[in-house]
Structure formats: C-alpha cells, structure tokens
C-alpha cells in the first residue's frame with residue numbers, strides 16, 4: 001500500500017506534502033532520481049541515511065543547485081547537447097530537473113520538447129544512456145502483462161503515454177526511439193499540470209520500423225524488422241490496453257504519434273470504454289479551436305462566420321476539423337452535416353470531394369459534392385480563390401507550401417487572415433511567421449506548431465515599427481490540463497463536451513482577447529494557470545455528464561480550483577523519513593519506475 005495507507009486508493013490525493021518515507025540508504029539513495037537531493041541532503045538526512053563521506057561538506061539549497069545546473073546547461077554547445085544534459089539530470093535528481101525547467105521554462109521548453117526532442121528521438125540509439133519506460137515487443141504479446149507490471153502496483157500510476165513510434169512529431173517512423181515522445185509528453189504533464197512524476201508510465205509498442213535508416217543502423221536499439229501490421233498489431237494494442245486497465249485501473253491512457261491508419265481507429269475503439277485520449281487528434285483539435293476562437297474575436301467574427309481550409313487531411317488535420325465542427329454544432333444547435341459545410345480539407349490529391357477514392361470514414365464527413373467542383377481547381381490556390389477562407393491551417397508536413405502567391409490570394413479576400421502553419425518540427429512549417437506577416441502587411445493572425453521568435457515590422461499605427469509575438473499552437477498548451485482534469489475526477493471516459501470545455505478554457509486565457517496585437521494563445525509563462533483553468537472546466541463537464549467517479553469534488557468554482565492546485569506536484573524537496581524495507585511501500589523502496597532491481601541504479605550513468 002502507498003504511504004498514505006488508505007484502504008481506498010481512489011481517494012488518495014494526486015500529490016502529497018510532508019515527509020517522504022524512504023527505505024534506501026547510501027549510494028543506492030544517491031543514485032535514485034526520485035529521492036536523490038545531492039548536495040541538498042540535510043545534516044539529519046546525511047546521518048539517518050548513511051550519506052556522510054559520500055557528499056562534500058557544504059549543504060546547499062535547491063536554488064543554489066539550480067544556479068549551478070543552469071551554468072552547466074548554458075555551457076553545452078548546442079540544443080541536442082542541452083537536451084542530453086537535461087535527460088541525464090532527470091535520471092539523477094528529478095526535483096532538481098523539474099525545478100530547473102520550471103525556473104527557465106521559456107528558454108528550455110523547445111529543448112525538452114519540439115523541435116529538439118525530435119532530434120533526440122532521431123538520435124535515440126546514439127544518445128541512449130539508460131532506458132526509461134516500458135518497451136513492449138510485438139513478438140512477446142504473452143509477456144505484455146508481466147512486463148507492464150514491472151512499473152508499479154494498482155495505486156501507483158495515474159497517467160500513461162503510449163506510442164508505437166510510427167508518426168513522431170512530423171519526422172515519421174522512429175521505431176523504438178518513440179519512447180522519448182512518451183517520456184517528453186509526461187515531463188510536460190508534470191511541469192505544466194503538476195501530474196506527479198513518480199506516478200506516470202511511458203510506453204512504446206515496438207512493432208518494428210519501416211525506417212530504412214534505422215533498419216540499416218548497426219546501433220539501432222529496437223526490433224530490426226519491418227513493421228508488423230494487421231491482426232497481430234491489433235492484438236498487441238488490445239493486450240496492452242487490457243493489461244494497463246487491469247494493472248493500473250486508475251490510469252488515464254494518452255495515445256501519441258500513432259500512424260495515420262491507426263491513430264483514429266484505436267481512439268474510436270477504446271474511447272467509448274475507457275478514459276483515453278489521442279493527443280494528435282483531440283489535443284491538436286482543442287488548441288487549434290482555441291486559437292481560432294481568439295482569432296475570430298480579433299476579427300470580430302463568430303464561429304458561424306468561419307470558412308476554414310485545412311491543408312493536410314491526416315490525423316491532426318481531421319482532428320482539428322472534427323473539433324471545430326463539434327464546437328459549431330454545440331454553439332448553434334445545427335446538424336453535424338451543416339456544420340461541416342464550412343470546412344474544406346485538402347490532401348495530396350487536392351480537395352477532398354466525393355469523387356476522391358479511398359477516403360477514410362472520418363474524411364468522408366468533410367468531402368464536398370464532386371459535381372460542385374468539376375470545373376474548378378482543387379489545389380490549395382484554387383480552393384482559396386473559390387472558398388475565400390478566413391482561416392487556413394497547415395498539417396501537411398510540406399514545408400513552405402503556403403507560398404507568397406497563396407497567402408496574398410487569401411489576404412486579398414479577407415481583411416485579417418488567420419493562418420496557422422502547424423507542421424512540426426520547425427523546418428516543416430508550411431510558412432514562417434516573418435513571411436506571413438510580410439506578405440499580408442502585418443495583418444495575418446498567426447500561430448505556429450513550434451516556437452518562433454517575435455517578428456518586427458512597420459505594422460503599428462502610421463507605419464510605426466512594432467514587434468509581433470507569435471503564439472505556439474501546440475497540443476502541449478492543452479493536453480496537460482485535460483489529463484489533470486481527467487485524472488483528478490477519475491473520469492470514466494473523456495467526452496466531447498469535456499474537450500470542448502478544455503478548448504474554451506484555453507481560449508478564455510488567450511492574450512488576444514484583451515489586446516488585438518497580442519498572441520492568440522497563452523504562452524509558457526502561464527502554463528500552470530492554463531492547466532488549472534482547463535482542468536477545472538474538464539472536471540465540471542465530467543461531473544455534468546456523469547462520468548466523474550471521484551467523490552467529494554467541490555462544486556463551487558473557486559473551491560474547485562483550489563482543490564486542483566493543492567494536488568499539483570511541485571518541484572520542492574520533501575524531508576525524507578527513514579522506514580525499514582520490511583513492509584515499506586514500493587515507492588519507499590524505490591521500486592516504482594525502476595526496471596530491474598534498485599541495486600542496478602547504484603552505478604552512475606555511463
């Protein structure tokens with residue numbers, strides 16, 4: 001049982017304060033990232049845990065440690081080296097890692113997440129030092145339950161991120177290196193939403209890879225064979241989901257970066273039955289809807305005025321279309337069919353029409369009547385000239401596809417085009433903000449999938465030079481808060497209304513709502529505030545829909561926000577209290593999150 005010793009684990013708060021029971025001593029303790037405090041172990045702890053002689057004399061504060069680590073971080077030669085440095089720090093001292101990130105989030109966000117995390121994933125087999133997470137092998141389906149059970153006990157896990165590595169962050173098939181997207185998304189749930197870092201589980205389903213470079217790399221760490229698909233793949237996913245539900249019945253399952261043909265299929269299969277979420281479909285849908293709402297606020301239009309073209313009708317593109325359509329349905333009480341009429345999707349073959357073969361069911365909803373388009377151009381420029389959209393979204397992975405001609409055409413039809421090139425990483429963006437602003441005389445309302453620096457130009461009153469800040473429209477703005485809300489309310493499912501409320505929560509905090517020249521979405525400086533707002537709205541919707549199972553959730557808005565904040569994990573050192581191994585919880589014994597024995601951790605990373 002866990003440290004709180006409650007018989008009913010459902011009522012355990014997510015995060016706890018006060019002394020932390022610990023059964024580890026000496027070098028084993030120093031090498032356990034969850035308990036280690038390095039030079040910040042107190043005099044009493046050094047005595048109680050047998051640390052004298054293992055540490056230099058001076059006892060330091062967490063702030064001093066942050067100062068030293070930041071200096072070390074700053075000396076790293078490039079972003080990938082910085083990313084590797086931070087990974088090592090996480091493996092050594094988790095509180096320090098999260099505190100360092102917390103204090104320098106604006107600077108480090110792009111290093112622990114897109115775009116640098118993409119480089120780390122591409123180089124996984126080269127930068128690998130120590131495994132983190134659970135690796136499930138498609139040829140060992142019979143062992144899935146056992147392998148997953150190595151992580152903890154039923155009360156130990158709140159949040160699982162799972163990927164099969166097929167469509168990572170716009171850089172395609174990365175095989176088992178995909179584990180790092182699960183790890184990175186979980187680090188964001190902790191830093192942005194206070195999900196307890198010792199109660200999360202990153203998973204990769206290793207089904208092989210179709211990436212020839214990896215297959216030919218002698219150092220590649222995953223299964224060296226082409227991807228296994230079909231029935232065996234489905235069996236692996238199903239076995240994973242059943243085992244996860246059985247072993248960790250409280251856990252919310254977040255699917256990340258599955259390939260086009262699996263992402264939505266898997267989501268639709270499990271969504272009606274369990275608390276699960278696909279970030280690329282639903283997270284991207286929510287954050288983009290929020291950016292659109294903020295943009296329409298600036299242009300003094302409403303959702304019913306929306307005319308949206310989406311370039312790239314894959315997982316993210318259709319996810320956005322669905323989310324926006326659902327918002328229109330809810331807002332105006334019109335049919336799904338009518339709401340889809342103002343959304344045009346374009347893929348490799350041009351506009352999706354009823355004349356295009358092999359559309360997926362999800363795409364078909366948005367296909368336009370073939371006869372309406374027989375004599376018209378169905379490429380991006382043709383559609384823009386015909387439809388005169390006020391919103392243009394890029395989820396195509398085709399860099400520079402929003403050309404000057406296309407953007408100028410759009411701007412000739414509407415006063416303030418809302419343009420969101422969302423393809424990650426940075427080099428795949430359909431256009432860069434400086435070009436979009438230049439081509440539209442500063443009128444475009446822009447948000448991007450990866451972070452960009454502010455753009456300066458003569459777009460103020462009377463041609464005055466001003467700096468325009470560009471919001472990052474990335475699912476990272478919203479998925480941590482949705483997860484927090486679902487975990488705290490112990491939601492049985494994640495419903496459409498919960499998602500709509502999440503988008504609303506982000507939109508409410510968009511700086512553009514108060515200042516027309518400000519970014520469309522809130523930035524990383526207010527991530528925790530955003531997560532609290534999103535979680536609150538998600539919980540309220542879950543309660544209204546009867547899917548919240550946690551007892552005693554406050555109903556009053558302020559009280560509910562306090563209840564959420566109280567349970568968010570903070571990067572602070574809790575005093576350690578020695579407990580005998582016998583009868584101690586798995587957490588106290590340091591067994592959670594440790595694959596293999598604790599003793600294996602007693603060596604420094606190589």
Ligand SMILES: NC(=O)C1=CN([C@@H]2O[C@H](COP(=O)(O)OP(=O)(O)OC[C@H]3O[C@@H](n4cnc5c(N)ncnc54)[C@H](O)[C@@H]3O)[C@@H](O)[C@H]2O)C=CC1
Pocket residue numbers: 167168169170171259260279280284311312313314315316317346347348349394395396397398422423424425428448449450473474475476
């Ligand atoms: N900013 C954010 O929060 C997010 C961004 N993304 C990014 O969006 C991009 C797409 O991701 P997914 O939807 O997961 O991939 P996907 O592979 O499911 O979709 C990409 C779609 O673009 C289409 N496409 C490719 N070339 C095209 C062309 N020349 N013209 C028109 N369409 C073309 C493909 O056929 C496919 O349907 C990636 O770069 C990803 O990193 C994805 C999720 C979240």
Ligand SMILES: CC(=O)C(=O)O
Pocket residue numbers: 114168169170257279280424474475476
């Ligand atoms: C942001 C994200 O989830 C992606 O690019 O896949």
Ligand SMILES: [Mg+2]
Pocket residue numbers: 169256257279280
């Ligand atoms: Mg993704």
